[in-house]
Amino acid sequence: MRYLTFALGKGRLAKKTLELFEKIGITCEEMKDKDSRKLIFVNEELKLRFFLAKGPDVPTYVEYGAADIGIVGEDTILEEQRKLYEVLDLGFGKCRMCVCGPQSAAELLKHHEQIRVATKYPHIAKDYFYNKKHQTVEIVKLNGSIELAPIVGLSDVIVDIVETGSTLRENGLVVLEEICPLSARVVVNQVSMRMENERITKILTDLKSVIKQEA
Ligand SMILES: Nc1ncnc2c1ncn2[C@@H]1O[C@H](COP(=O)(O)OP(=O)(O)OP(=O)(O)O)[C@@H](O)[C@H]1O
Ligand SMILES: O=P(O)(O)OC[C@H]1O[C@H](OP(=O)(O)OP(=O)(O)O)[C@H](O)[C@@H]1O
Known part of the structure; x- marks a missing residue:
């Protein structure tokens, strides 16, 4: 199984994003270490990789397929005008x-x-x-x-x-x-959405059910 890669915007949205992922059983403990200079983190068990990037760069990584999934503000998506699928409103970062x-x-x-x-x-x-x-x-x-x-x-x-x-x-x-109005969104690479449909759909479904419970 290949790694699914997540690009997360650093700054305001990162903490809430990691908290939300934890609720669906996706953890990346290493990423919480604020003193670390490491850029990319791996969860071997789940075959997932995570990296933090400047917000405006997240849509770029996702469009080129360097990340399969990105979490970023709607403002950044509108501004960057990249080719990607915007699939879910996370309901925070409003x-x-x-x-x-x-x-x-x-x-x-x-x-x-x-x-x-x-x-x-x-x-x-x-x-x-x-x-x-x-x-x-x-x-x-x-x-x-x-x-x-x-x-x-x-x-x-x-x-x-x-x-x-x-x-x-x-x-x-x-x-x-x-x-x-704006909020944090999940974006997905267009090819990944086809090639890794099952895994990505499962993650999106889990996220949706947590968001619904909290609403
Ligand atoms: N008060 C707020 N100010 C700015 N962004 C906010 C605010 N509340 C929510 N957001 C959302 O959080 C996202 C990330 O904001 P943040 O300020 O951390 O990064 P940034 O705008 O890229 O800043 P920087 O250029 O300082 O790295 C924004 O794109 C926006 O969608
Ligand atoms: O309505 P408020 O709660 O006051 O939030 C809005 C402010 O927050 C953001 O700035 P940010 O802190 O990201 O600083 P920057 O513009 O210098 O990057 C935004 O650009 C506004 O200046």
């Missing part, structure tokens, strides 16, 4: 993709002004403004602390994740428009 800014920017949006938008998600922002709102905007790609951009005058608004809203509140910004 947040919203929003257009945010100072309250004063509401007028700019309303009147479809030529505005500048800072974001870590240029594809999502472009799709929203160009295809859904038919508004021409200039998009500036940033890699973090996006809320800074309108404060220091780099952009009029931002497109970013809002979870509790604390970051916005503490920086005098508000949600101006909601783009879509």
Whole structure:
């Protein structure tokens, strides 16, 4: 039997993902060691391999078949636009993709002004403004602390994740428009889905029943 390989996004989603896997009998103790610099972990008994990667790289590993299954935020799936199957909503990592800014920017949006938008998600922002709102905007790609951009005058608004809203509140910004809700998803390589259908379907069925019990 060949190994099934899982790519997990490091960061916020990793802990909950491992907890969920434990509930369906998939454990990888070694992965919990925070001091370890090891990148890939094997469960010999179950013939499974796990690795942690940067969130935006997870869809890449899955599309190329370097991982059969990936766990990643819906925001990353939408942004990366990779060829893969999105098969399950895990129901955690819930947040919203929003257009945010100072309250004063509401007028700019309303009147479809030529505005500048800072974001870590240029594809999502472009799709929203160009295809859904038919508004021409200039998009500036940033890699973090996006809320800074309108404060220091780099952009009029931002497109970013809002979870509790604390970051916005503490920086005098508000949600101006909601783009879509988000949560953690399971994605599967298109060839693996055919070749390893039985094993993958079993894992998905087990995950679904745990999610249902907890809902
Ligand atoms: N408050 C939140 N902020 C950011 N992401 C959140 C939040 N709540 C849930 N998420 C989800 O968790 C995923 C991983 O977020 P995390 O911040 O750990 O990684 P990242 O955005 O790739 O960050 P970094 O660039 O710092 O590694 C996001 O893609 C998103 O789907
Ligand atoms: O609504 P809240 O609960 O405040 O969460 C939203 C914030 O969390 C994320 O940032 P993150 O912590 O990932 O930092 P980064 O943007 O600098 O990567 C996101 O980009 C927002 O800034």
